[in-house]
Amino acid sequence: MNKQIIASASYYNKKYYLNEEFEKLPYAVKKDLKEICTGYVEKYKCVFIIGFYYDCEIFVETQVSEENEFSFMEIDSKLEIKKIESEYSEMLEGLHKWVMIYVHRKD
Helix, strand or coil, X not given: CCEEEEEEEECCCCEEEECHHHCCCCHHHHHHHHHHHHHHHHHHCCEEEEEEECCCCEEEEEECCXXXXXXXXXXXXXXXXXXXXXXXXXXXXXXHHHHHHHHHHHC
8 A cells, every 4th residue: 555654753863854845734733743752752763754645544653673573572662652642632633634635635
């Protein structure tokens, strides 16, 4: 299934990325996305990606380097993602709607 990245952060190169197609998102949403991505990678020492599939469903992915693979706490990580989905549910619902209206409309 095709997908597009909205934002990501990397513990390894200490960078945060917001896809330029999403620069027009409201400031509060961009702030929340940065907070989510950077907080997650600091805690779990990985790469964190949030994006959407082309059916507009939001997804979250993590990537771990081989050297951190043994120390990565996969169960804790999944619980943290559930916590993020709960704490930021309104923002994520709004982001889903924004993607449907502004991104899907282009296609």
